[in-house]
Structure formats: structure tokens, C-alpha cells
Amino acid sequence: MEEASSEGSIPSTRPREKLSKEAEKKTNYTPLKGKLSRRDLLKVAAASAGGLALRKYLTEQERSNELTERYSDPLANVIQAIKRQFPEAADWRADSPKWSGAIKKGFAKAGLSTSAENTGVVLTIINALSGFREDPPVFGELPIIRENHLSLLKKQWTGGPMEVNYQFVMDLESISEEEALKRLSSIDDGVYYGIAMLKKISVYYQNIPDEARRLECIFADWNAGEGRSVRAGLQAAVAELSKLPVNNTGLLLLEDVESKKIPVVEAIMTFPDAFGLSREQILTDLNEPTDNIRTTATWQAVESKLGHQIEPVPADLQVPGLIGKLKNLFYNEGTSLGFARNRLQEYKVIRKIMKT
Structure with missing residues (x-):
């Protein structure tokens, strides 16, 4: 068991006495002479910490210099200001003129x-x-x-x-x-x-x-x-007219987990005579691309009942699984x-x- 040094319980570090001179010359390694005390270790630690602090200081100075630089391009200066305003999100090293040019x-x-x-x-x-x-x-x-x-x-x-x-x-x-x-x-x-x-x-x-x-x-x-908020507008309109719960996901043919039914279709079917439309016709209409869906019989029938044009509402589609929960927890x-x-x-x- 090695004995403690006179300045604490950290044991001394002894050099290897039999290191050959050839090895020393080859590796440029000079063994330590004597003991390395707690004070010596603290000095080394302080020097290391000082080096880290210096590097951090230089990095902060570099960041400060970068973010205060001004350009003749107004958009590049806007990007500079955005990087200052959103330090957690933006990369301060980003080449603002390059991004301005790309935009x-x-x-x-x-x-x-x-x-x-x-x-x-x-x-x-x-x-x-x-x-x-x-x-x-x-x-x-x-x-x-x-x-x-x-x-x-x-x-x-x-x-x-x-x-x-x-x-x-x-x-x-x-x-x-x-x-x-x-x-x-x-x-x-x-x-x-x-x-x-x-x-x-x-x-x-x-x-x-x-x-x-x-x-x-x-x-x-x-x-x-793309277009989900247009389609969510139909869901909102049908929910308003039918007084039934229809989520504004923008996915018109999304089935309910428990009932295995499509809420917006079931809500439309509750109207008297379902606007004279069959379930098959409604399903076909709701499957149309967003560019065409406003001209379908189902869309126009709902608008007629509503008394005005269906207005888009922001789609409220949930991210599934654990990732969705984490996104909601950390970022809402x-x-x-x-x-x-x-x-x-x-x-x-x-x-x-x-x-x-």
C-alpha cells in the first residue's frame, strides 16, 4: 500500500526508474522526478480549467463577433438578428449572406x-x-x-x-x-x-x-x-351543423379507434335524407384531392346547409405514439x-x- 503524501491522502506518483534512455530519446518522454503532491495536482487542474475557460471565452467572443457583423445585404442582416434572437435554435456560425442568397x-x-x-x-x-x-x-x-x-x-x-x-x-x-x-x-x-x-x-x-x-x-x-386545413374546414362545418364530435384532423376518412367508423361520414348521414347522397358517394367525394374536393356534391351540400362557404381551419392532427407525447411535453x-x-x-x- 502506498503511503499518503504529506499534504493529503492522494498517493504520490513515482516515476518508472528503469525506463531506458533509448526509449526516452525515441518517445521524447521525460519521466517525472519526485512526488506529485495534492498541490501539484490542483495546479494542473487549475491550469486545465483555465484552458477550458479561455476556450469558452474565445468561443463566446467569436460568437459575439460573428453575430454583430453587419452586411450590405439587408436580408443577411435580418438573418444575423434572428440568430441573436433565437440562440437555442439557430446556428450562430451560419453564413448569413449565403442563406440570404439561397432564399x-x-x-x-x-x-x-x-x-x-x-x-x-x-x-x-x-x-x-x-x-x-x-x-x-x-x-x-x-x-x-x-x-x-x-x-x-x-x-x-x-x-x-x-x-x-x-x-x-x-x-x-x-x-x-x-x-x-x-x-x-x-x-x-x-x-x-x-x-x-x-x-x-x-x-x-x-x-x-x-x-x-x-x-x-x-x-x-x-x-x-398540404391542404389538410382546407379539409379540416369541412370537418368543422359538419360538427357545427350536426352537433356531433368531429375532430379537425384534416384526414376526412380517418376511422375512429373504438367504433371503426368515420366520424365525418357518420355525422353527414344523420342529416335528413343525407342530402340525397349515398354513403358510397360521400366516401368517394371525401377521397378527392384537395384541389377538387370543393366541387364535389358532398362539399356543396354541406355549404348549402351551412349557408356560406366552408372556411379552412388549422388542421389539428396528433403526432402518434411516444414521440408525439414528448413533443407535446417539451415543445407543446x-x-x-x-x-x-x-x-x-x-x-x-x-x-x-x-x-x-
Whole structure:
């Protein structure tokens, strides 16, 4: 048993006395001479801590210098301010002029107006979903539920700085899944496809006069799927007319877990003569794409009963399983509506930054 040093209970460290001179010369290793006391160890620890503190200080200085840098490009300066405002989300090392260039090119290529609202939405989405990181990953989002059966799951792969669904890119460009994922991996293409998706989503909600409702529908669609807030509007209208519970998921053919029935269809069937529509006709109509669903007999019958046009409402689709619970616990984003509300608050902050 080694004896304690005179300055405490930490045993001394003795050099290996038989280390050959050849080994010393070869390795440039010089053995310690004498004992290493507690005080010596504390000095080493202090020096190490000082080094860590210095590195932390230099990192903070580097971060401060980066975030206070000003550019001739106004949009790059807005991105700088966003990085300062959202330090937990945004990557402070991100090249603001590079991101500004990608956003401008994306708007031009997609043919979408660079209005304050559109620019604010794009900045909000990028900040929230990638934090302006240089190499945003392509990854799989959580599976979402098919409309016609709860137990069947459909994986929605997304990627890039704005988490665009790869299927959207495949359909837009008529390319393979592999090529779509590859394109989404680049900043320029990833931003462009995000802006192209925003252009398509915005068409559904451009006539909503209330800005907050309009933006909530756009953000909800970003999370739940394109056009879901249009379809959720039908669910809300049917619930209002029938006084029956119908959740605004935007998935019109989603079955109830317990009854195995489709709530919106069952609610429509309670109306006198069900508007003269058969169950099969209603199911066929509700399965129509969002671009066509407003012209169906079912949609128009509900509007006639309602007395005015069906208005979109933000889709409130729950993220299934444990991940949904964790998202709700930590971010209050367990549903597409929660996601939309959080993005709306961030959008308001970013719009203020844009005005300064």
C-alpha cells in the first residue's frame, strides 16, 4: 500500500526508474522526478480549467463577433438578428449572406412574391426546422396515419432546411426518390423546394382576411400535410351543423379507434335524407384531392346547409405514439395545431426584426 503524501491522502506518483534512455530519446518522454503532491495536482487542474475557460471565452467572443457583423445585404442582416434572437435554435456560425442568397434565388426560381409575409414565413420555417445549419440532414419524419385505416402507417420522408416532403419533389420534378433526397440535401435546392411548397400551400389560404388564421393554416399544413386545413374546414362545418364530435384532423376518412367508423361520414348521414347522397358517394367525394374536393356534391351540400362557404381551419392532427407525447411535453407541439401556433409566435418576432 502506498503511503499518503504529506499534504493529503492522494498517493504520490513515482516515476518508472528503469525506463531506458533509448526509449526516452525515441518517445521524447521525460519521466517525472519526485512526488506529485495534492498541490501539484490542483495546479494542473487549475491550469486545465483555465484552458477550458479561455476556450469558452474565445468561443463566446467569436460568437459575439460573428453575430454583430453587419452586411450590405439587408436580408443577411435580418438573418444575423434572428440568430441573436433565437440562440437555442439557430446556428450562430451560419453564413448569413449565403442563406440570404439561397432564399432570394429560391423565390425567383419558384416564381413567388418576396412579400414581407412570404419572406417571414420562409425565415420562420428555416429557423425552426434547421436553424440555418449548413448541412441540414435528410431524415424520416414520424409515420402519419392513413386516412382510411388507423393501423396502417405511411412514412413521410422529409429533408433539407425547410423539411420538404420528398414526394413533393418527386412529383414536381418527375424524379426518383434517391434524386429527390439528394437535391433536398443542398441549401439552394432545399430552400427552393421549400418556397415552391409554400407557393402551393398559400394558394389555398390567400383569401382568408385574418392574417393569424391564414398563417396558422399555412403552418399547420407544413406539419400535417398540404391542404389538410382546407379539409379540416369541412370537418368543422359538419360538427357545427350536426352537433356531433368531429375532430379537425384534416384526414376526412380517418376511422375512429373504438367504433371503426368515420366520424365525418357518420355525422353527414344523420342529416335528413343525407342530402340525397349515398354513403358510397360521400366516401368517394371525401377521397378527392384537395384541389377538387370543393366541387364535389358532398362539399356543396354541406355549404348549402351551412349557408356560406366552408372556411379552412388549422388542421389539428396528433403526432402518434411516444414521440408525439414528448413533443407535446417539451415543445407543446404534439399536434399540427400546436406546431402552427408556435411558428406563428416566432413569425411575429421575425416580422418585427424585419421592420427594424
